[in-house]
Each structure stands twice: as C-alpha cells, then as structure tokens.
Amino acid sequence: MTISGWLLVGMAAASASETRTFRDAAALFSTTTYMDHVRTLASDEYEGRGTGQPGNDLAARYISEHFKELGLKPAGDDGGYLQYFDARRGKKFDDKVARFEITALEKEWQPKRDWTPFPFSQAGDFDGPVVFVGYGIHSPDDGIDDYADIDVKDKVVLALRYEPRSDDPEAAIGGEKPSRHALFATKASVAKSRGAKAMLIANPPSRDEKDELYRFGRDGARETYDLPMIHIKREIAEELLRRGALPALAELEKSLGESRTSRSAELPEVHVSVRTGLSDNSLKTQNVVAVLEGEGAPSEYVVVGAHFDHLGIAPRMFGGEEKFIHNGADDNASGTAGLLEMARVLTAAPRLRRSIVFIAFSGEEMGLLGSKHWVDHPTVPLSGVKAMLNFDMIGRFADEAVLIYGAQTATEFPALLERIGSESGVTFKAARSLPGNSDHASFQAKNIPVLFPFTGLHRQYHRPEDDWELIRPEGAARILRFSFLALVELASLTDGPTWSDPKKAGVPTRDEDDPGRERPARRAATAPVAGDSPTSDTDAAPPPMPRVRLGVMPDYSEDDRPGLRITDVTADSAAQKAGLRGGDRIVRIGETDVRGIETYMLALGKVNPGDEVEIVVEREGERVTLKATLPAAPAARPKE
Known part of the structure; x- marks a missing residue:
C-alpha cells in the first residue's frame, strides 16, 4: 500500500x-x-x-x-x-600485578618501562630456562633455520624482532618487502610448534634507536596467538645473554645478517619467571x-x-x-x-x-x-x-x-x-x-x-x-x-x-x-599486529594476500573465542564445495591453528593454488574435518 x-x-x-x-x-x-x-x-x-x-x-x-x-x-x-549482556573486549593488562624476574638477580624490571606483554599474547604466568633462537625463523628452503639442532621444549625462547636484512632487495627473507617470517603470528606459531612455553622478543640494535616497547592497545588484544609473548627492552635481553655467556645483541644481529648461520643456544643457568598481568576484559x-x-x-x-x-x-x-x-x-x-x-x-x-x-x-x-x-x-x-x-x-x-x-x-x-x-x-x-x-x-x-x-x-x-x-x-x-x-x-x-x-x-x-x-x-580484527605502536614498524606489515581463495565471509562482530567464525560461504566456491556452512568456526587449516583473522590469513598464505588442504571447523559443538581444493585468488581489480 x-x-x-x-x-x-x-x-x-x-x-x-x-x-x-x-x-x-x-x-x-x-x-x-x-x-x-x-x-x-x-x-x-x-x-x-x-x-x-x-x-x-x-x-x-x-x-x-x-x-x-x-x-x-x-x-x-x-x-x-x-x-544486559557481557561485552568482551580482548584482554586487559594490570601492571600492578605484573612481574618479570631473572633468577638470582635482585633487580626490579618495571612493566611498561622495561617490558610489556603483547596485546595478542596468551594470558597466564610462566617460568623456565631461556634459549636464544635468533630471529625465531624456521624456513630451511630459504636457508634460515633458527631452530635447527636446538631443543626448546618447555623452555622460554628469546628472539629478535623483524628478520635478518639482506643486500638483495628481492630476497624472500630480509628483502625490501617484509616476509611473513617477520610477523609476530609466525614467530609465535613456529615457537609453539617446537614446544616452547613462552616467547621473549627484543628490538635489534640497528632497527630501533629508542628501543620503544609495543604499546598495549585494545585493537590487537582481540586475537590471541599461540603462547605468552613479552616485549623486552634490550637491557633485559643483554642481561640474559651476558648471564648465558653469549655475545651482545649487536654482534649476534650482525652475524645473523651476514652468514644466516644459526646462533641459537641455550643460556645455561638462566631462568625467568613472569606474571603477565593479562586477563580477559569482560564489560557489563x-x-x-x-x-x-x-x-x-x-x-x-x-x-x-x-x-x-x-x-x-x-x-x-x-x-x-x-x-x-x-x-x-x-x-x-x-x-x-x-x-x-x-x-x-x-x-x-x-x-x-x-x-x-x-x-x-x-x-x-x-x-x-x-x-x-x-x-x-x-x-x-x-x-x-x-x-x-x-x-x-x-x-x-x-x-x-x-x-x-x-x-x-x-x-x-x-x-x-x-x-x-x-x-x-x-x-x-x-x-x-x-x-x-x-x-x-x-x-x-x-x-x-x-x-x-x-x-x-x-x-x-x-x-x-x-x-x-x-x-x-x-x-x-x-x-x-x-x-x-x-x-x-x-x-x-x-x-x-x-x-x-x-x-x-x-x-x-x-x-x-x-x-x-x-x-x-x-578494523579491530585486521589491524596490523603493531597497529597500536607509536612508531612505524616494518614487521607490522600485514601478511601478503594469499594466492588462493577459499570463499567465506568472516563474522567480524565475533567475540574472542579462538578460531574464525564465518557467516556464509560464496556460491560455487571452494568452501561451498568442501561443505563449509555459515555458522562454522574455522579452527585449523592444514598444519596451522586458526585463532583469528591474522592467523587465518597466515594459514591461507601457506597454500598454493590447486592444493588440497584439510580444514577443521567447529560445528554445533563438534569438530568436523573437511577437505578443500583451493583455486588461485583473482587478480586485484585495477584502480579506476
């Protein structure tokens, strides 16, 4: 009418x-x-x-x-x-209860001044022996494996931020464009796969003159990576290396850049104990x-x-x-x-x-x-x-x-x-x-x-x-x-x-x-991992766009539960052919756990066009394994 x-x-x-x-x-x-x-x-x-x-x-x-x-x-x-309802807003950081201790060292390291948890860190406390793992990269095909011949199971790994620089601007790692190995998500995934219980990350001396800490902000806190992750000042890193009888950061950085030979090593008798101060932030x-x-x-x-x-x-x-x-x-x-x-x-x-x-x-x-x-x-x-x-x-x-x-x-x-x-x-x-x-x-x-x-x-x-x-x-x-x-x-x-x-x-x-x-x-879900940092971080570049297309519509209004919930699948897509449905929560693609949009993109980035890959979803309280053959992603639309 x-x-x-x-x-x-x-x-x-x-x-x-x-x-x-x-x-x-x-x-x-x-x-x-x-x-x-x-x-x-x-x-x-x-x-x-x-x-x-x-x-x-x-x-x-x-x-x-x-x-x-x-x-x-x-x-x-x-x-x-x-x-009424509860609005979950990632995680909150209580610096009043947070604590970072190096065993047998009485010095007090202050949160926010000397160290801070990353907002995408897992919550929870940890302690254990420390192992230096270079840049925390595992990519033997590119000639870098910081985890070769080193046992990090149930240990705390210490890694440099970013990736070693190369004189070749087209290099797969260290070239003009940062690779996925520079991403915090990748470093966390690799460390977790090797059995590490937590990760400490320090700025290389040549890359950040002020040695600024990552600012704990609300955007990155929506996603949680695979293990507790702490950003430490170089002063802490140098103290750990000195106690473990390893060279200083500058020397290690130079060596890793020139030869790319692993300098990973256990730090004898060096233990840390950390209370992250993180907890779920649920608002009424x-x-x-x-x-x-x-x-x-x-x-x-x-x-x-x-x-x-x-x-x-x-x-x-x-x-x-x-x-x-x-x-x-x-x-x-x-x-x-x-x-x-x-x-x-x-x-x-x-x-x-x-x-x-x-x-x-x-x-x-x-x-x-x-x-x-x-x-x-x-x-x-x-x-x-x-x-x-x-x-x-x-x-x-x-x-x-x-x-x-x-x-x-x-x-x-x-x-x-x-x-x-x-x-x-x-x-x-x-x-x-x-x-x-x-x-x-x-x-x-x-x-x-x-x-x-x-x-x-x-x-x-x-x-x-x-x-x-x-x-x-x-x-x-x-x-x-x-x-x-x-x-x-x-x-x-x-x-x-x-x-x-x-x-x-x-x-x-x-x-x-x-x-x-x-x-x-x-914006909250896909912000670069250092989106809240007060400085421009080259390691913060988002993962390269995947070469494949799955064909799902992510639910960007989702809460902080691990995985990526989808609202629908595209008609005639690989997702539809594999049996994915709206309401499914993708928790694993191939060998990569999916905890949110960043790790979803990271997982797809490991798949080549034409590959068949297993996709694990949560559906109505159960885990379902599906197989999808992923086609090449369409070329970017030219600017008008």
Whole structure:
C-alpha cells in the first residue's frame, strides 16, 4: 500500500480526537528537541558513552527515561527497558600485578618501562630456562633455520624482532618487502610448534634507536596467538645473554645478517619467571529496548535501531597515550537522538498495523556486539521482525543526496524509496554496496530486510572533535521525515517486505559508495599486529594476500573465542564445495591453528593454488574435518 493510501486508512480509523494524519505527524519532528538530545548525549558529562564506562550507563538511563515518558512498553530484561549482556573486549593488562624476574638477580624490571606483554599474547604466568633462537625463523628452503639442532621444549625462547636484512632487495627473507617470517603470528606459531612455553622478543640494535616497547592497545588484544609473548627492552635481553655467556645483541644481529648461520643456544643457568598481568576484559553493558504496540498485527514488528555507545575516554586514534573524551556527536548521538525523536512522533500519530521496536544498542564500536546479542537473544519473537531501520551518523546532511544502504535487501525497497523520495522531497542515492559496518548487519545476517541512511564521513570521525556544534539539525530532521514515511509503509503492509539476498545478487560488501565508512570490528580484527605502536614498524606489515581463495565471509562482530567464525560461504566456491556452512568456526587449516583473522590469513598464505588442504571447523559443538581444493585468488581489480 502506498503512503497516500495508508494515510486515508489511518484517517478513517482514527477517532474524532485524533486530528493528526501521518502526513501531519511527519511535520512534527523538532530540530530543537533533536538538538537537546544531541547536546546532552554528546556532553562531557556522558564521557563519550564508552561501552562499560559510567557515561554509557548514564546514557542508557537517559534513553530509558524518555521511553518511559513516552509510554512505550518495556521490552528488556525482567520487565524493564534494559537488556544486559557481557561485552568482551580482548584482554586487559594490570601492571600492578605484573612481574618479570631473572633468577638470582635482585633487580626490579618495571612493566611498561622495561617490558610489556603483547596485546595478542596468551594470558597466564610462566617460568623456565631461556634459549636464544635468533630471529625465531624456521624456513630451511630459504636457508634460515633458527631452530635447527636446538631443543626448546618447555623452555622460554628469546628472539629478535623483524628478520635478518639482506643486500638483495628481492630476497624472500630480509628483502625490501617484509616476509611473513617477520610477523609476530609466525614467530609465535613456529615457537609453539617446537614446544616452547613462552616467547621473549627484543628490538635489534640497528632497527630501533629508542628501543620503544609495543604499546598495549585494545585493537590487537582481540586475537590471541599461540603462547605468552613479552616485549623486552634490550637491557633485559643483554642481561640474559651476558648471564648465558653469549655475545651482545649487536654482534649476534650482525652475524645473523651476514652468514644466516644459526646462533641459537641455550643460556645455561638462566631462568625467568613472569606474571603477565593479562586477563580477559569482560564489560557489563546494556541495550535499551521498548515497543510501541500495533493495532491489527501487534505480533509483527519493524525494528528502529541506533547505537548509543561511542569511544568513551581514550587516546586519540594513532596518537599517544594521553586520553581524551570522545563525545561522538555524529557517531552516534545523532542517530540516538533520531531514534528518540522517531519514538516521540510515532506515539503522537495514529497507531500503525504492526508494532515498532525501538532499540538503542551498546557495544557497536567494539564489533556490533549489542545488535548481535539482541538478534541472538531477541526480546520479541525474531520470526515476527519484518524489517529493520538503522540510524548511524545522520547528523551531517546538507543539500546533497542522502546515501541509503540496503535497498537490495527487499524486492519492494527500490519502488518504496522512489515513492518516499518524491513524497518527502528528499534526494537520495541507493548505495550499490552493503558493507557490514553497522548494526543493520546483525539483522541482515538473519535474512531481515534493512534500510540504513548515512550522511557520510568527515575529518572529526572517531576523534575528540566530533562535537554537537557541527551537527546540522535541519538535515537530520529531513532524514527523519523521510525515514518516518518509510516506516509508516513498512508497518502498514499486510505482507512483506520480501527478503532478497544481496550476496546472491552480487552486491559488494566492500563500501564502494563511501570508501572511508567505518568498519569497527573489521578494523579491530585486521589491524596490523603493531597497529597500536607509536612508531612505524616494518614487521607490522600485514601478511601478503594469499594466492588462493577459499570463499567465506568472516563474522567480524565475533567475540574472542579462538578460531574464525564465518557467516556464509560464496556460491560455487571452494568452501561451498568442501561443505563449509555459515555458522562454522574455522579452527585449523592444514598444519596451522586458526585463532583469528591474522592467523587465518597466515594459514591461507601457506597454500598454493590447486592444493588440497584439510580444514577443521567447529560445528554445533563438534569438530568436523573437511577437505578443500583451493583455486588461485583473482587478480586485484585495477584502480579506476
């Protein structure tokens, strides 16, 4: 039914006291009220609304109080508006309990000053004898094997960072382009395969004049490599080598670079005892959920969602360690204010046929955690959810066309959007792509049609300068009126909208319409292993792109469990032919354990086109071994 048709039905059904039509209601959006919400949520009092931080809880109370004032039905836990869940955020480092000791040496080594665990290190304490293993490389085919003729089982290995340099820029190891052997993931995998219990890594004297330690940051903490890994200052390394009667680091580095002959050796009578100070970082947080019940089909639902969390109090992106309040006015106080305004206007309008579920999500910046939790633990029957409208960053709209994602997810959407655009006078552009970069992706993964208006990135994105003064309330009001009319149609249908799988239609998941659009979980999962380091690290280059293609879609909103969960497989791909399914968790490829996206890429990098490889997945609580023959990856698309 068109909007005009539904307006007539709405007016006919309304009582004499209900004088407002839906067209009248669309004019009720108030820029003043909208900005009141934005200013409040983006104020310093709310401290950036970081998940698990007090400002996030304050924002949840603010939203639930407004839901209550509007008379919306609570749809959270235990008859309230809040739906609680645990947001796992990698690991946390407590330097107050951390300890590094060299046996029979009374000197105190201070965490963060003299040593630090890598964020991708396994948690847990360790102690044992120390063995020097050069650069920790095992590649006999390239003439380097630091583990030849040395027993490291149940020992702590000491390795140099990076890889030995070569005079040949095309060399497989040490050339102009770092090889996979320089990666921390590779070093950890090799050490673990040889039986080592932990790994110490030191900067070579020629590569880092300041001898800076890797900064323990949140991004790298999402993935955990194969064993405890500690970054130590050269002073500690020199002390270990001296006690073990080995030459100094500079001499060892020079020797390994010139001859590439193994200098690995046990360090007699040298033991270390380390308390890493690492533990799982699980944060308590909450979604805020309310329902406006429909009249006619109250058990059918349209969800209106917006994430209210932001970065909280944190260091600048790519900055130092000084922390700032990131108020997140556009990302996403703008969308949360839109959610509240939509709820206010709809409660003043005639009731719709279907019920409307309003959800303010937490944990989006950590990987869509709140929306993923809700679709996995819905507070209304998920089978009754017919569509989802997502507000994320709607505060910078001027006169240009607003970008609408999701038009491909329902057969009715293209015509619907054209009608609404004409009705509202809002110029829009239906996005060609549909990246999984916001909370709509959690619903899309459940085959629920989604629509997602977006007003674009800007220089203040994910920076402390994203403040309310830069919000354009008139533009936001226009988007809300447009979205209101869409919502009226969706909540008035007797059937549909009809799901259309964008993957089968070949819709790109990479954002071709706004290439800078945020990818919170993907950025956290695929950040280079030294992405949080204050210096540029050549060993931090991501693994080379694999030469083969498996054909799976990783779930970037996943938690910290080992393995790589996939949401789907590509049609006619090696993965589909091998029997992989959406929901599988890949835990091993060939001889390589997969603990996350980095080790998944590393495992594929060891496979040649045409090779048959065993893939182990966890499926419904059991391990299943499959065999896949991997074809060559397609050549990179040329730049236009």
